[in-house]
Amino acid sequence: MENSSPLLQCGFIGLGSQGAPMARRMIDAGFPTTLWARREESYAPYRDSAARFAPNAESLGRSCDHIGLCVVNDNDVREIAGRLLPVMKTDAVLAIHSTIHPDTARAVAQQGVAYNVRVLDAPVSGGEPAAKAGKLTVMVGGDTDTLELARRVFESFAALIVRVGDVGAGQLVKLINNSLLVANMGLADAALAAGSNLGLEKDSLVQLLQASSGRSFALDVRARMDSPAGFRHGGALLRKDLSLLQTVLGPDDPAARCISDAAERFLQAATQDV
Template structure:
C-alpha cells in the first residue's frame, strides 16, 4: 500500500522501518537534508512537503508530538489527501481535535481514525505497541491493514475520539501508578527499607505492575521519573486539559498524578 507519513521522529522512525519491511511504499516528510537522509535509511522515500507525502496515499499517518501540531497541520493535509483515503492520528491529544478533523474529512471523503499508542519505540520496533483506535468500522479495518505492521494489539474502542478517551484513562492510571510507587518508596524509607531491595521485592508481590517494573529496572523512583519526566509531564498535562474540556475531572487520581511529577 502507498502510505504517507508525517513525523518520522523518535516514535515515528521505527514505525516507518516496520512499514517498509512489511512491503509498504512509504513517502515520509523530512524537513531538511539530514532528516531526509535518515528517512531514506529506513527504506522510505523522503519528500520535502506534506502534500508530496500524501499524494496517492491510501493511508496517511501522523505521528507528531502535540495536539497543537495536529490542529495546525491536519486541516490542510486533509485538503491535499486523495478522496477515499484514511488519516491515522497517533498523537495523544484531545478527542475534540479528532472529531473536528473527522467532520472536515467527511466533506472530502476522507476518513479519520484517532489511534493513540501505548508503549515506546522499543515496542514499535518489536511490533508489539498497543493502539487504541477510534473510528467507523470500515476506516479502522483499512487502517488495521497498515497498523499491524508495528502494532499488536490494534483495539477498536469506538467511534472517532474514543481512542483518545481510552488513552486519557490509560495515561492517568499509568501516571497514578508511578505516583503510588513513589509514595510507597517514601513509606519504605520511613520504615528503614533500602529502596532497591524494596522495589525488587515488590515486583514479586501483588503490588506488581508495569509501572513498578519499569521503576525497579531503573533502580529508583526518582531516577525513573527523571528519565521519563518530560513524557509523563506532557501526558499528565494533556489528561488534565482534556478532562476539563470534556467537563470532567480526575477525582482521587489527582494527588497521585502530583506525586508522579515530584
C-alpha cells in the same frame, strides 16, 4: 484501494521517539512509504531503507492511500491535517496516532468528510520499545470499514488493535490509560519513599513487590530512575494528557480528582524545571 494490496501507498509524519520506529516497521513490512519531517536530520535513520522523502506535507498527501500522523499536540495535528486533507485522494485514510483532545480528533474527522477522506482516531500505547518490536496497542475510534482498510498497516507495528467506538473514543481511552500510568507512577514513587523511610534496601523491595500483588508497570519504570527528575520529558507529556482528561471529565469529577491526587506529587518532582 484494496486493504489486501501489497502496493498500498503509505505516508508518515511525526518521526519522534515513537513515530520513528512505527514508520520503520511500515517500511520493513514492505509498504511503499513516503516520509516528511521539518528537520532534514530526521531522515537519517531511513537513508538505508526503501523510504521516499517528500519535499512538503502536501506532496506526501497527494501520493498516499494511508497516512499515519504522530505529531506532538493538538495544534500540530490541526496544522498538518489542514494541509493534508484538501489534497488527499478520495477514500484515503488519515490515522491520527497523536494523543490529543477528543474534540480535535472529531473536528479533523468532520473536515475529512468534506474532502472525502477517511479519518481514524488511533492513538497508540507501548512507547518506543513496543514500537520497535511491533507490539504497540492501537485504540481505534472510527467506523469499522475504515479500520479494515487500515488494519494491515497497523499490524506492521501493533500486536493489539481494538475499535472502542466512533472518532474521539480512541483518544478517551488513551487519556485514561496515560492518566492511570502517571497516577500509578505517583503511587510507586510514594511506595519507594516509604521503603526508604523505613530503612529498606531499594533493590530488594522492588524485587519483592514485582513478584507480589503490588507489582505494576509503573513501579518497574520508577524503580529504574534515580529520582523523578529522570522522567522530565515523559512527565511533561503525561501532565498534558492528565490535564486533557480533567478537561474532558470536568474539574469536579471525583474520578479526575482521584487520579490527579495520586499523580501530582510525582509530576511536581518530575517537571519542576519544565
